[in-house]
Amino acid sequence: MLTLKDCMDYCDITDEEVELFAEHEHIPSEIAGQLVCGLVQTEEGVTVVSRCLSDIVSDAMTRGRLDKAEHVLHVYAQFRSAHPLA
Numbered sequence: 001m002l003t004l005k006d007c008m009d010y011c012d013i014t015d016e017e018v019e020l021f022a023e024h025e026h027i028p029s030e031i032a033g034q035l036v037c038g039l040v041q042t043e044e045g046v047t048v049v050s051r052c053l054s055d056i057v058s059d060a061m062t063r064g065r066l067d068k069a070e071h072v073l074h075v076y077a078q079f080r081s082a083h084p085l086a
Helices: 004-011 015-025 029-039 043-062 066-082
Strands: none
Touching: 004 029, 015 029, 015 043, 015 066, 029 043, 043 066
């Protein structure tokens, strides 16, 4: 039986990406992990996750949370590297 971690490894997504998606969408991490695994299978899904991470950066900057914005930018860069758009 595959675990969620096995699926995340197969889809090349990180715990941080899942946690940030869960935070943005206000859903449990377990559900976010499944959603992100499915989303990264298509270019449109990668765009959805990219927009989510971008929104978190913008929100953090607006709130003056530059440390969080910097962290999410790092996670976002890793995500884009693993899941480049054509």
